[in-house]
Amino acid sequence: MRLTQDIKQLKARVGKAIDARREEIIAIGERILRQPELGYKEHKTSALVQETFKQLGLEYRDGIALTGVIADLPGGGSEAKVAVIGELDSVLCPKHPFADPTTGAAHSCGHNAQIAAMLGVAMGLVDSGVMPELAGSVKLMAVPAEEPVEIEFRHRLMTEGKISFLGGKQEFIKLGEFDDVDAAMLCHLGTLNEEGKKVVIGGSSNGFLAKLIRYKGREAHAGGAPHLGVNALNAAMLGLMGIHANRETFRDSDNIRIHPIITHGGDLVNIVPADVRIETYVRGRTMDAVAEGSMKANRALRAGAMAVGAEVEIDEIPGFLPQFNDPNLDAVFRANAVELVGAEHIGEGEHGAGSTDMADVAHLVPAIHPHLNAVKGRGHSEEYEIVDPELAYITAAKLMAYTVVDLLANGAQIAKDVKAKYQPHYNRESWLKMWNMLCGR
Numbered sequence: 391m392r393l394t395q396d397i398k399q400l401k402a403r404v405g406k407a408i409d410a411r412r413e414e415i416i417a418i419g420e421r422i423l424r425q426p427e428l429g430y431k432e433h434k435t436s437a438l439v440q441e442t443f444k445q446l447g448l449e450y451r452d453g454i455a456l457t458g459v460i461a462d463l464p465g466g467g468s469e470a471k472v473a474v475i476g477e478l479d480s481v482l483c484p485k486h487p488f489a490d491p492t493t494g495a496a497h498s499c500g501h502n503a504q505i506a507a508m509l510g511v512a513m514g515l516v517d518s519g520v521m522p523e524l525a526g527s528v529k530l531m532a533v534p535a536e537e538p539v540e541i542e543f544r545h546r547l548m549t550e551g552k553i554s555f556l557g558g559k560q561e562f563i564k565l566g567e568f569d570d571v572d573a574a575m576l577c578h579l580g581t582l583n584e585e586g587k588k589v590v591i592g593g594s595s596n597g598f599l600a601k602l603i604r605y606k607g608r609e610a611h612a613g614g615a616p617h618l619g620v621n622a623l624n625a626a627m628l629g630l631m632g633i634h635a636n637r638e639t640f641r642d643s644d645n646i647r648i649h650p651i652i653t654h655g656g657d658l659v660n661i662v663p664a665d666v667r668i669e670t671y672v673r674g675r676t677m678d679a680v681a682e683g684s685m686k687a688n689r690a691l692r693a694g695a696m697a698v699g700a701e702v703e704i705d706e707i708p709g710f711l712p713q714f715n716d717p718n719l720d721a722v723f724r725a726n727a728v729e730l731v732g733a734e735h736i737g738e739g740e741h742g743a744g745s746t747d748m749a750d751v752a753h754l755v756p757a758i759h760p761h762l763n764a765v766k767g768r769g770h771s772e773e774y775e776i777v778d779p780e781l782a783y784i785t786a787a788k789l790m791a792y793t794v795v796d797l798l799a800n801g802a803q804i805a806k807d808v809k810a811k812y813q814p815h816y817n818r819e820s821w822l823k824m825w826n827m828l829c830g831r
Contacts, residue, residue, distance in 0.1 A: 395799045400520050401726075401792045407517035408510055408787050415513065416783050418442065419506030419776075423488050426480035426495040426502075429535025429558065430547065432457045435478045435505065439532040442509050446516050448530070455561035456552065459532040463515060467525035469802035470809070472794050473574035473755075474528055475748070476508030477501040477536040478558070485772035498774035500579030500765060503782040505532060507577055510787025515794065524798035526805060529571060534558035536747055538600060538709065541669040542653060545602050545707060555708050555825075556600060557747030563754065563818060572809045573719055573756045573797060576748060577786040579776070580761035581769065586735060588781055589727045589789070590761040591720050593739020595746060596645055596673040598709035599684050599828070603650075603668040603691060605629070606701040610662045619662030623655055625700035626666045632690025639686065644679035645743050648672050648687055673745060676712060677828070706829040713749030715739070716756035718808045719793075723758055726792040730785055737763075753815040756808050762786055 408415070418438065425434045436457045443450040443461045450461035457478060479501060483489055486496035512530050515521055521528075535544075535558040547553045555561050562568060580590055605626045610619030633648055640646035650670035656663030672687055674680040688704055695702035727736050739761070748759045764782035767773030776782045797805040816824060825831075 395523065397795060397799050400523065400795050400799060403518040403520055404514040404791045404795060405788055408514040408784060408791065410517065411510065411513045412784055415506050415510040415787060416779050418509055419502050419779070419783050422502035422505055423497050426488065426490050426497045427478070428482065428493065428495050428540060429479040429537055430456045430544065430553065432478035432534050436532065439505065439509065443512070443530070446512055448512065448516070454565065454567065455534055455558050457534045458558055458562065460567065461512070461530045463512065463521060463528040463530060465524040465527045465798060466522040467802070468527065470526035470572040470798060470805035471570055472526065472528050472797050472805065473531055473568070473571045474508050474511050474790050474794065475531045475533055475559070475574060475576040476505040477576070478505060478532050478534045479537050481537050481770050482539060483770060483772055486774065487772070498770050498772065499537060500776065500782070501536065503579055503764070503776060503786065504576055506783045507786035507790065508532065510783065511791045511794065514787060514791045520795065524795065525802040526798040528794055531562065531567070533562060538671070538745070541600055541602050541707065542667065545705060557710060557750070559747040560708070560750050563750060563821065566818060568751060568755055569818060571755050572805055574751050575719070575723065575758045575790055575793060577790060578759055578761050579765050579782055580763040581765050581767070582763050582777070583737070585737065587737030588731045588735040588763055590737040590739050590763065591724050591727065592715050592717070593741065595713040595742040595744050595749065596647065596675055597677050597680055597712035597749060598671040598673040598745050599680055600707040600709045601670050601672070601687070602705040602707060603670070604703045605666040605695060606703070607662065607664040609664040612660045612662050616662055620664070620699050621662050622666040622700050623663035625694045625698045625702065626652065626668060627694070628697050629691040629694025629702070632693050633687050636686045636690060640683060643675070645675040645741065646673065646679060646683045647743050648683065671709060673743060675741065681828070708825040708829050710745045710747045711749045711753055713746050713759060714752055715758045716752065716808065716812060718811050719756045719758045722796050722804060722808070723760060723789065723793050726789050726796070730788060750821070754817065754821060755814070756812040
C-alpha cells in the first residue's frame with residue numbers, strides 16, 4: 391500500500407462513478423418515497439436494498455433486527471472499517487402526498503434519501519474500482535426503525551423476544567454489528583434556511599426514555615350506573631394534567647420535552663372506560679435530566695390513578711442516548727463539504743430537542759450525523775418535500791464516499807487518528823448494562 395496516494399484523484403474517480411449513476415440513485419430515493427413503511431416492517435425497502443447490493447456484486451446479510459441489511463465492501467487492507475448508514479423506515483403522516491393509503495406511513499423524515507445516498511456510496515466505491523487501493527473496508531448498513539414510534543407494537547415484539555430496543559441501530563449494537571467498526575456516518579436531511587446553509591455539521595440532540603402506560607378501571611353503564619365504575623380515562627386525564635403542572639419545574643437548560651398521546655381511550659361511549667393506554671417520551675439534554683423528568687412524570691401518572699381509585703401500570707422502555715458528533719470525524723467531513731458546496735454554505739449545528747439512535751452509536755464509536763438542507767416544510771408533516779434532489783441524493787453520496795476515501799487512503803492513517811483521539815463512553819456490554827439499569831430490567 392503506497393503511503394502517498396493521490397487522494398484527489400481517488401475522489402475524482404468516485405465522484406465520476408456517482409455522477410454516472412445519478413438518475414439511478416435519485417430514482418431509488420423516489421421509489422422509496424412512494425413505498426413508505428414503518429419501523430421493523432420495512433420489507434419492500436429492505437428488498438430494494440438487497441436487490442441493489444446483488445446488482446453491485448456485493449455479498450450481504452439480511453434479516454438483521456428483522457429487516458436490516460448489511461453488505462461488507464472489502465478494500466486492499468484491514469487497517470480500519472467505516473460504517474456508512476441509511477435508515478429504512480418512515481413516520482406516520484396520513485396527509486402527506488405520498489402517504490401509504492392503508493397504513494398512513496410517509497417519508498416526511500427524509501430517510502428515503504438516506505438509503506439512496508448510502509447505495510450511491512456503494513455504487514461510487516464499487517464502480518470506480520478504488521477499494522483495492524484503500525487500506526480498509528466499508529460496512530454498508532441499511533438499518534430499520536430509527537423513528538421510535540408505535541411503542542405498543544414494539545413492546546409486543548420485545549415481549550416476544552424479537553427485539554430489545556425501539557431503535558434499529560440499538561439492535562445492531564446489541565447484535566455486535568458495531569464491534570468491528572472504527573467510524574460511522576450518515577447524512578440526514580434538514581430544512582432550507584434563510585442563511586442559505588446547505589450542510590450543517592456538528593450539534594447535539596436530546597436523549598429520552600419511553601413509557602407505555604395503562605390505566606385500569608372498572609366497567610359500568612356510563613349513563614345508568616356510573617357510580618359502579620372506575621373511570622380510567624379520568625385517571626389518565628388527571629395524570630396528564632399532573633405532568634403539565636410539573637412543567638414549570640423543568641430547567642430550561644435541560645431541554646425537557648414530554649409529549650404523551652392517548653392510543654386507547656375506552657371501548658364504547660356508553661361504558662365507563664376501564665382500559666386507557668398512553669405512550670410518551672421523556673426527553674432531555676442529559677440522561678440525569680431525563681431520569682429526573684421521568685420520576686416527576688411517573689409521580690403524576692400514579693397520582694391520577696390514586697385520585698379516582700384506578701390502577702396504573704408504567705412500563706419503562708429504553709429510548710435513545712443524547713446525541714453528539716465526533717469533532718475529528720466532523721473535520722474530515724467538513725473539508726469535503728467545503729470542496730463540494732463552498733465554505734459559505736456550511737452551518738454549525740446547535741442543540742436540537744429531537745432524538746436519534748445514531749446517538750447510541752456515537753457513545754461507542756466515532757460517529758457523525760450531519761444535515762443537508764434540501765427540504766422545505768416542517769419535518770414529520772404533510773408539507774415535507776425534498777426540493778433539492780442533487781443535494782439530498784448525489785451530494786450526500788459524494789460527501790460520505792469522499793470521507794471514506796480520506797479515512798482509508800494512505801494506510802488508513804486518518805481513520806486511525808480519529809479512533810485514537812476518541813474516548814468511548816461504553817462498550818457493548820456496559821451499554822447494555824446501563825439501559826437495563828435505567829429501565830429497571
